Amino acid sequence: MNIEADLGKCQGFANCVMAAPEVFDLDDASLVVLARRQVLPDELEDVREAVRSCPVEAIWLTES
Amino acid sequence: MAPRRIVIVGASLAGLRVAEGLRSHGYLGEVVLIGDEDHPPYDRPPLSKQVLSGTWEPSRTYFRTPDELAARGIVHRRRTRATSLDRDVSGGVVRCADGTEERFDHVVVATGARARRVGAWELPGVQTLRTIEDVRSLTEAFARRPRLTVVGGGFIGAEVASAARHRGLDVTLVEALPAPLSRVLGTEVGMACAGLYRRNGVRVLTGVAIEGVQGGPGVESVDLTDGTRIDSDLVVVGIGAVPNTEWADGGGLRLDGGIVCDASGGAGARVWAVGDVARWYHPVFDAHIRVEHWTHATEQAHHVARAIAGQAVGPMTAIPYAWSDQFGVKIQIVGRPSPDATFVLASGTPEQGRFVGLYAAAGRVVGGVGFDQPRAIARVRRMVAGAAEVGAAVQALAG
Ligand SMILES: Cc1cc2nc3c(=O)[nH]c(=O)nc-3n(C[C@H](O)[C@H](O)[C@H](O)COP(=O)(O)OP(=O)(O)OC[C@H]3O[C@@H](n4cnc5c(N)ncnc54)[C@H](O)[C@@H]3O)c2cc1C
Numbered sequence: 001m002n003i004e005a006d007l008g009k010c011q012g013f014a015n016c017v018m019a020a021p022e023v024f025d026l027d028d029a030s031l032v033v034l035a036r037r038q039v040l041p042d043e044l045e046d047v048r049e050a051v052r053s054c055p056v057e058a059i060w061l062t063e064s
Numbered sequence: 065m066a067p068r069r070i071v072i073v074g075a076s077l078a079g080l081r082v083a084e085g086l087r088s089h090g091y092l093g094e095v096v097l098i099g100d101e102d103h104p105p106y107d108r109p110p111l112s113k114q115v116l117s118g119t120w121e122p123s124r125t126y127f128r129t130p131d132e133l134a135a136r137g138i139v140h141r142r143r144t145r146a147t148s149l150d151r152d153v154s155g156g157v158v159r160c161a162d163g164t165e166e167r168f169d170h171v172v173v174a175t176g177a178r179a180r181r182v183g184a185w186e187l188p189g190v191q192t193l194r195t196i197e198d199v200r201s202l203t204e205a206f207a208r209r210p211r212l213t214v215v216g217g218g219f220i221g222a223e224v225a226s227a228a229r230h231r232g233l234d235v236t237l238v239e240a241l242p243a244p245l246s247r248v249l250g251t252e253v254g255m256a257c258a259g260l261y262r263r264n265g266v267r268v269l270t271g272v273a274i275e276g277v278q279g280g281p282g283v284e285s286v287d288l289t290d291g292t293r294i295d296s297d298l299v300v301v302g303i304g305a306v307p308n309t310e311w312a313d314g315g316g317l318r319l320d321g322g323i324v325c326d327a328s329g330g331a332g333a334r335v336w337a338v339g340d341v342a343r344w345y346h347p348v349f350d351a352h353i354r355v356e357h358w359t360h361a362t363e364q365a366h367h368v369a370r371a372i373a374g375q376a377v378g379p380m381t382a383i384p385y386a387w388s389d390q391f392g393v394k395i396q397i398v399g400r401p402s403p404d405a406t407f408v409l410a411s412g413t414p415e416q417g418r419f420v421g422l423y424a425a426a427g428r429v430v431g432g433v434g435f436d437q438p439r440a441i442a443r444v445r446r447m448v449a450g451a452a453e454v455g456a457a458v459q460a461l462a463g
């Protein structure tokens with residue numbers, strides 16, 4: 001699975017960081033930054049929670 | 065037998081997420097979402113932030129269009145108020161104010177909470193903030209450039225004050241406790257918040273209660289118990305929320321400041337409750353807790369949707385997490401901070417804005433708060449989940 005992010009939508013809530021800090025971070029402009037696009041199997045549950053917890057649906061998973 | 069008809073009462077964040085979660089976990093039966101509001105399901109946090117400060121139109125909070133709901137096979141009944149819940153051996157029936165009935169195999173209660181009001185203060189110009197209608201009338205009132213008094217220094221009161229200052233209004237905030245937010249975050253952090261509000265031009269009055277609201281027909285002043293009179297044209301009351309459980313009384317559920325549920329959201333056979341209305345057992349805190357946070361509603365909804373769709377789910381252990389945007393600072397809270405827990409500063413200084421604080425009980429981290437520190441708070445959340453020893457936690461956060 002890969003993560004996609006739409007920086008035009010991101011509002012810098014950091015909810016994604018709360019759910020999966022190993023994958024998501026915020027930059028200085030408070031926009032989401034991905035450590036990498038590919039999700040490792042043991043991160044998948046956290047990343048799914050991150051996707052659920054983004055209030056503006058700015059991040060989602062795609063099949064790689 | 066697999067359930068064929070799921071009725072969800074309350075068409076907001078938690079209810080919508082259950083409905084969509086059922087579909088994404090392969091549930092093919094009927095899904096009926098009953099709600100008393102006249103909007104598509106919409107999001108509340110932006111109401112006191114982007115919408116009230118004027119950067120978003122209210123309709124931008126809509127989660128879905130009616131077409132999107134229909135395409136997912138979700139029947140959304142708007143303007144429909146549920147008035148009773150009756151159960152029988154195979155499910156039960158929800159009765160609505162318009163005389164209609166909805167039979168269910170499983171029912172999910174997602175009726176949320178409403179803003180607490182004080183009857184003696186009711187006058188035109190005294191408002192609360194919970195719905196799109198509330199934010200519309202507040203925005204209209206703001207345009208008349210009123211002198212605003214905010215009663216209650218909780219999150220919503222503070223965000224209203226922040227949005228009003230953003231629009232250049234004259235704002236007074238009154239909190240009965242020694243500091244705003246101190247009921248949740250304790251006095252130290254509350255004092256830091258008071259400082260933040262004052263630096264942004266809010267007149268903050270603490271440790272004093274409301275004697276009454278004067279006026280007629282509109283508001284003229286707010287009178288305090290110490291004799292202070294605050295000339296005001298608009299009053300926003302932000303003194304907490306009351307769970308909407310009354311309609312379900314009689315359904316044989318345990319109502320105790322919310323619908324009492326087990327650790328998976330079960331409130332009885334074929335009855336579930338999620339979101340602000342629900343009081344789930346939380347295994348990490350060994351207590352039934354009602355959490356009025358956005359992400360907790362979505363996690364509970366996800367959990368219940370999976371359970372109804374037939375997946376094996378254990379107890380939900382997600383650690384509560386909430387955020388608030390006030391005067392340009394992102395405040396984040398995890399776990400169960402409380403004024404009774406011991407507050408330990410882990411980094412930064414509250415007076416200067418950025419900091420991380422921990423709340424400890426019996427030497428273990430039970431909660432945390434951060435101002436503009438999302439990465440550290442993400443770590444604190446894991447410390448709460450693992451009941452980390454507080455000294456080690458402070459060292460880890462400093463390093
Ligand atoms: C202004 C505001 C700002 C907020 N900001 C934040 C924030 O920054 N961070 C955060 O974590 N949380 C925040 N919250 C809290 C968050 O919005 C709630 O936790 C969330 O809305 C809970 O969703 P819910 O679906 O459980 O309940 P609700 O959103 O309260 O929805 C319940 C729905 O049920 C309907 N209903 C009630 N009774 C009936 C009935 N008998 N029949 C039919 N329908 C009924 C209601 O009208 C409502 O539409 C905020 C809340 C508000 C009001």
Ligand code: SF4
Nearest residue numbers: 010011013014016054
């Ligand atoms: S939760 Fe969503 S809006 Fe917030 S930082 Fe992450 S991607 Fe951006």
